[in-house]
Amino acid sequence: MKGTYLGEFEEIVLLTIGVLQQDAYGVAIKLEIEKRTERKPSIGALHSALSRLEDKGFIESREGGATKSRGGRRKRFYTITAAGKRTLVKANELRNELFNLIPNLSFYGLS
Amino acid sequence: MEEEWSNPPKWADRMLQWFCSEEHLEILQGDLYELYEYRLEQKGKVRAQLHYIKDAFDMLRPFALKKRSQKLKNNTITMFKNNIKIGWRNILRYKGYSTINITGLALGLACCMILYRYVTDELSYDKFHTYPEDIYRIAFSTNDDGSPSNANGSLGPGATAVRDFPEVAHSARLLKTGSGGRTVVAYDQKRFYEGRFFFADSSVLEVFTFPLIKGDKKTALSEPNTVVLTESMARKYFGEENPVGKVIDAYPNDDGKKMQFKVTGVAQDVPSNSHLKFDFLASYHSQKGGWLESWGGFWQCFSYLRINHGADAVTLNEKFADYSAKYMGEDPWYTLSLQPLLDIHLRSDLKSEIGPTSSMTKVYVFTAVGLLILVIACINFLTLSTAKSARRAKEVGVRKTFGAHRSQLFGQFISEAMLHGVLATALAIGITSLALPFVNDLTDKSLTLIVQNNWLEFAGIIAACILIVAFMAGLYPAIFLSSFRPIVALKSVVTGQGSIARMRKILVVFQFSISIVLIIGTLVMSSQMNLVRQQSLSESGDQHLILQMNNELRANLTAFENAVKENAAVLSMAGSSRVPTRGSSTNCFRDEEGNGACAFAYYNDFDYPETMGYKLLAGRFFDRNIPSDARGAFVISAAAVEDFQLGSPEEAIGKKFGHGDYPNGRVIGVVDNFHVYSLHTVRPPAYMVIAPKEEYNFMSIRVSPAALSATLDHVANAWSRFSTEAPFDYFFLDEAFQRLHQEDLRTGKVVSVLTVLAILIAAIGLFGLASFTSEQRAKEIGIRKVLGAGVSSILVLMSKSYLGLILIASVLGIPLAYWLMNKWLEGFVYKATLSPLVFVVAIIAVAVIVASSIGYQSFKAATANPVKSLRDE
Numbered sequence: 001m002k003g004t005y006l007g008e009f010e011e012i013v014l015l016t017i018g019v020l021q022q023d024a025y026g027v028a029i030k031l032e033i034e035k036r037t038e039r040k041p042s043i044g045a046l047h048s049a050l051s052r053l054e055d056k057g058f059i060e061s062r063e064g065g066a067t068k069s070r071g072g073r074r075k076r077f078y079t080i081t082a083a084g085k086r087t088l089v090k091a092n093e094l095r096n097e098l099f100n101l102i103p104n105l106s107f108y109g110l111s
Numbered sequence: 112m113e114e115e116w117s118n119p120p121k122w123a124d125r126m127l128q129w130f131c132s133e134e135h136l137e138i139l140q141g142d143l144y145e146l147y148e149y150r151l152e153q154k155g156k157v158r159a160q161l162h163y164i165k166d167a168f169d170m171l172r173p174f175a176l177k178k179r180s181q182k183l184k185n186n187t188i189t190m191f192k193n194n195i196k197i198g199w200r201n202i203l204r205y206k207g208y209s210t211i212n213i214t215g216l217a218l219g220l221a222c223c224m225i226l227y228r229y230v231t232d233e234l235s236y237d238k239f240h241t242y243p244e245d246i247y248r249i250a251f252s253t254n255d256d257g258s259p260s261n262a263n264g265s266l267g268p269g270a271t272a273v274r275d276f277p278e279v280a281h282s283a284r285l286l287k288t289g290s291g292g293r294t295v296v297a298y299d300q301k302r303f304y305e306g307r308f309f310f311a312d313s314s315v316l317e318v319f320t321f322p323l324i325k326g327d328k329k330t331a332l333s334e335p336n337t338v339v340l341t342e343s344m345a346r347k348y349f350g351e352e353n354p355v356g357k358v359i360d361a362y363p364n365d366d367g368k369k370m371q372f373k374v375t376g377v378a379q380d381v382p383s384n385s386h387l388k389f390d391f392l393a394s395y396h397s398q399k400g401g402w403l404e405s406w407g408g409f410w411q412c413f414s415y416l417r418i419n420h421g422a423d424a425v426t427l428n429e430k431f432a433d434y435s436a437k438y439m440g441e442d443p444w445y446t447l448s449l450q451p452l453l454d455i456h457l458r459s460d461l462k463s464e465i466g467p468t469s470s471m472t473k474v475y476v477f478t479a480v481g482l483l484i485l486v487i488a489c490i491n492f493l494t495l496s497t498a499k500s501a502r503r504a505k506e507v508g509v510r511k512t513f514g515a516h517r518s519q520l521f522g523q524f525i526s527e528a529m530l531h532g533v534l535a536t537a538l539a540i541g542i543t544s545l546a547l548p549f550v551n552d553l554t555d556k557s558l559t560l561i562v563q564n565n566w567l568e569f570a571g572i573i574a575a576c577i578l579i580v581a582f583m584a585g586l587y588p589a590i591f592l593s594s595f596r597p598i599v600a601l602k603s604v605v606t607g608q609g610s611i612a613r614m615r616k617i618l619v620v621f622q623f624s625i626s627i628v629l630i631i632g633t634l635v636m637s638s639q640m641n642l643v644r645q646q647s648l649s650e651s652g653d654q655h656l657i658l659q660m661n662n663e664l665r666a667n668l669t670a671f672e673n674a675v676k677e678n679a680a681v682l683s684m685a686g687s688s689r690v691p692t693r694g695s696s697t698n699c700f701r702d703e704e705g706n707g708a709c710a711f712a713y714y715n716d717f718d719y720p721e722t723m724g725y726k727l728l729a730g731r732f733f734d735r736n737i738p739s740d741a742r743g744a745f746v747i748s749a750a751a752v753e754d755f756q757l758g759s760p761e762e763a764i765g766k767k768f769g770h771g772d773y774p775n776g777r778v779i780g781v782v783d784n785f786h787v788y789s790l791h792t793v794r795p796p797a798y799m800v801i802a803p804k805e806e807y808n809f810m811s812i813r814v815s816p817a818a819l820s821a822t823l824d825h826v827a828n829a830w831s832r833f834s835t836e837a838p839f840d841y842f843f844l845d846e847a848f849q850r851l852h853q854e855d856l857r858t859g860k861v862v863s864v865l866t867v868l869a870i871l872i873a874a875i876g877l878f879g880l881a882s883f884t885s886e887q888r889a890k891e892i893g894i895r896k897v898l899g900a901g902v903s904s905i906l907v908l909m910s911k912s913y914l915g916l917i918l919i920a921s922v923l924g925i926p927l928a929y930w931l932m933n934k935w936l937e938g939f940v941y942k943a944t945l946s947p948l949v950f951v952v953a954i955i956a957v958a959v960i961v962a963s964s965i966g967y968q969s970f971k972a973a974t975a976n977p978v979k980s981l982r983d984e
């Protein structure tokens with residue numbers, strides 16, 4: 001099994017799944033990311049990331065019922081696991097911690 | 112709704128289905144469709160489709176791909192293992208069949224491997240030089256049309272070419288002196304005869320690529336009395352010592368005088384695929400005299416040149432056409448042309464070649480025969496496999512009933528064939544490695560199974576063998592067996608045999624036509640080779656022992672002769688300038704009426720014609736008691752009588768004969784024509800005349816064939832008393848004549864080996880066919896026996912059809928053999944007659960082979976208890 005390191009794109013995907021709650025499936029996640037960030041991830045890249053996250057145990061998936069759209073094909077919905085939540089919290093904490101350690105919080109010329 | 116989704120490009124969809132694992136396919140496809148729909152609304156059809164295609168390709172990511180290995184493991188690998196297992200069980204179950212099958216295939220494959228090695232070796236001749244296409248040999252022509260006739264020639268052109276033509280980068284001559292073709296080489300206590308001793312220009316190492324291990328190729332041969340020898344010669348004479356700077360003795364010239372050479376270089380051994388093979392290269396200007404650069408005469412001299420890379424050889428060749436006129440005036444003796452180095456071994460047929468050459472025809476014939484034998488072996492596999500089909504039909508039926516697809520059965524039979532291929536290839540490698548020493552002996556090559564540790568090539572050969580067997584031999588049975596319809600197969604009525612039976616018969620006729628041709632070929636060749644053996648043997652069966660003379664022996668010739676004659680087995684002996692098989696010198700002169708002709712000249716001692724056993728037609732031999740015989744008495748051959756127009760042999764006696772040295776020459780005797788060279792050449796006009804011992808290069812001794820080794824010991828003993836410098840050496844005249852036919856003897860041996868192989872494989876095929884027929888007709892035979900048929904009538908019934916096949920094969924094979932053998936015999940001036948007995952013997956031999964290979968099966972069928980074949984219905 002791969003390490004539990006969380007890549008930058010993976011983190012965004014993971015957070016987006018959290019944002020979307022019950023409605024997190026491929027296209028929805030892609031559109032949400034496009035809406036919230038400047039980037040346009042390809043659907044292939046997204047699924048690749050989802051597959052990695054699942055392998056690492058940060059998310060789990062279940063298949064929804066057949067729908068009339070999508071050519072009658074089912075969707076796969078993703079939810080964050082406990083481990084996923086822990087990793088997210090940890091990453092957030094680490095970031096804040098480091099952020100707070102910066103001596104002059106108000107950068108010259110920035111604010 | 113459905114129409115709306117059919118919009119995205121189908122091929123992209125199909126591609127996705129092809130590579131994407133089932134686990135992910137539905138979800139990914141769903142997402143792609145949804146996005147497509149979304150984009151259709153937002154951006155229009157074209158861009159949506161483009162996006163779709165891009166996204167489909169974008170899915171080519173590791174996570175989405177089918178796990179191929181897993182999938183294979185699940186099904187194909189298991190089935191493959193199972194196929195191999197079933198195949199193995201089948202091999203074990205029908206041990207007899209399998210042995211025949213695999214042996215036949217292995218023989219065919221081994222034959223192919225050996226011939227492949229042989230042919231690639233032939234084609235590789237002289238290619239090891241750098242830019243071999245830039246090297247040419249100056250060929251000499253005495254033909255009217257200027258086509259090259261001689262590989263050897265004059266000494267001049269090889270020296271001047273490099274000065275006269277700017278295109279020529281280097282030119283070099285290789286000169287052999289001495290009539291024996293061999294010289295004694297001595298260092299310290301070691302003395303041996305060496306036949307590959309040449310005088311060569313120093314540029315020879317620039318023209319050719321013969322790398323020096325020691326010494327500098329630019330200076331090695333520039334000084335007189337220097338020599339370059341090969342690595343193995345260095346080891347032979349110097350052991351572990353460094354040979355450079357040491358001095359060796361040699362006696363290369365006809366005068367038998369000692370010459371000394373300082374070793375200045377050691378060359379790598381000459382590769383076996385070089386047409387030019389040497390052991391010693393002595394510097395050209397170790398020889399002294401004006402003749403060294405002369406343009407006249409034919410010497411044992413071979414001239415080579417290397418042109419500048421990229422220079423135009425065609426125009427250079429044109430310039431060579433009238434080159435000899437520049438040095439020899441308006442009417443030169445010969446014209447010159449350039450012969451590419453790479454053509455020498457396979458595409459030239461010149462007189463006085465430097466070594467034995469081969470021909471392209473031989474390469475083609477061997478390739479064809481190799482492939483033919485492989486095809487026959489594969490055909491046998493095919494025959495036996497289809498013959499076994501009745502047994503496998505039920506298996507096929509059951510498998511199909513359980514849902515096996517035709518392609519799976521096809522795979523099963525192909526993998527069985529491949530299993531046979533693997534076993535046959537393994538066996539073939541064994542056979543090849545056992546056979547190669549004999550092949551090398553036969554062909555005078557050094558072929559190996561693996562060339563220069565090239566394992567990759569070897570692996571390729573193995574793979575090719577297995578695949579050839581799997582597809583050439585296995586394809587048809589696989590198609591045939593997998594085509595059975597289950598119901599028919601299970602009812603045990605295998606149809607569609609008619610066409611196969613016919614094909615099998617054609618194959619048998621084909622095989623036996625070839626066998627008949629080969630048997631006739633072997634018989635004719637062996638009778639021709641018998642003629643070779645008779646060529647030199649006198650009626651009494653006496654042997655002719657020939658010694659090479661040297662100065663020490665000449666000094667004490669009478670004492671030496673007396674010592675040799677002490678042994679009662681020595682019947683007669685005499686010295687001579689030449690002996691048959693060892694070179695010749697021709698003299699041309701006119702008689703008093705002005706009729707000019709040429710004849711081979713022999714300067715010899717009194718007893719020479721008698722020693723050689725020549726048959727006297729008229730007059731007498733030389734007589735020591737008649738003083739005039741010592742000067743100007745000639746014994747000439749019948750052909751010389753004819754050429755010099757001396758009338759009948761009786762009329763020729765007493766007529767004037769001879770040239771400047773013998774102004775009062777008379778013919779005293781006429782002998783029947785005798786052979787000097789191979790049976791390919793006419794027995795030449797020749798004359799013999801008495802000359803002093805300084806002229807003798809050979810000593811011929813006629814010995815009775817009884818207790819030969821004791822006689823040899825005696826002669827050797829006498830030799831060592833009188834000749835201390837040169838070691839004892841001899842040859843038998845009949846063996847020398849046989850060596851002149853080396854190529855013919857080789858061809859004969861190769862053909863007889865191929866005959867045995869072809870017959871063996873054909874017999875195997877016939878055995879299969881017979882077993883198939885008896886199996887098929889088991890019920891018929893059972894009924895016949897129940898109704899009262901005897902064993903003999905059933906045997907006749909079973910063999911009748913084969914007799915017809917032999918007849919057809921004979922009708923096809925005999926004319927072909929007759930034509931081929933006549934072609935082969937055309938090359939001989941003296942040939943064995945093609946007796947009709949040969950053809951009868953061949954047919955009987957084939958009939959016996961057929962009878963013995965079908966006899967067992969037929970007899971088994973005829974004596975079987977009819978109850979066994981009739982009870983199960």
